[in-house]
Amino acid sequence: MGSQSDWETMRHADAILNELGVAHEVNIVSAHRTPDRLAEYARTAADRGLHVIIAGAGGAAHLPGMCAAWTRLPVLGVPVESRALKGMDSLLSIVQMPGGVPVGTLAIGAPGAKNAALLAISILAVQDAPLAARLEAWRAVQTASVPNTPMTELP
Numbered sequence: 615m616g617s618q619s620d621w622e623t624m625r626h627a628d629a630i631l632n633e634l635g636v637a638h639e640v641n642i643v644s645a646h647r648t649p650d651r652l653a654e655y656a657r658t659a660a661d662r663g664l665h666v667i668i669a670g671a672g673g674a675a676h677l678p679g680m681c682a683a684w685t686r687l688p689v690l691g692v693p694v695e696s697r698a699l700k701g702m703d704s705l706l707s708i709v710q711m712p713g714g715v716p717v718g719t720l721a722i723g724a725p726g727a728k729n730a731a732l733l734a735i736s737i738l739a740v741q742d743a744p745l746a747a748r749l750e751a752w753r754a755v756q757t758a759s760v761p762n763t764p765m766t767e768l769p
């Protein structure tokens with residue numbers, strides 16, 4: 615994530631990865647404020663054994679795109695909701711990559727962070743049968759938790 619302030623959003627990705635038992639690391643890396651740290655992080659990611667990168671940033675969110683520029687690993691971008699423009703700036707910065715350097719872009723805010731983790735798990739599960747089984751079980755629980763009819767009584 616681009617800043618400590620993104621943790622409130624990105625913790626939703628961390629929670630899903632923990633829940634499904636996926637080894638991961640969490641770092642603050644900024645294309646703007648720590649450009650050398652970003653280059654080092656993304657250039658060495660594949661050799662360090664990482665398989666997918668989730669990059670969350672807000673405002674002029676260059677982090678996911680710059681990350682993708684430095685690595686061949688799949689990069690999933692989470693637009694963090696900005697105060698001034700409600701995350702529209704983050705979304706458009708992340709989604710409008712030029713052809714040739716893709717970033718898989720998720721929804722703004724916590725749902726996007728949650729889905730980034732689930733999408734990363736789907737990617738990893740292609741080659742990891744036990745993880746695929748855990749993901750299917752997680753989704754079955756989600757499905758079972760959705761009622762057929764709404765509660766109409768006010769609490």
Ligand SMILES: Nc1c(C(=O)O)ncn1[C@@H]1O[C@H](COP(=O)(O)O)[C@@H](O)[C@H]1O
Nearest residue numbers: 616617619644645646671672675676677
């Ligand atoms: N978009 C970026 C990048 C980047 O793209 O490299 N680095 C920090 N930021 C974003 O700035 C916002 C405000 O950060 P602060 O709260 O630290 O001022 C955060 O959402 C962060 O992701």
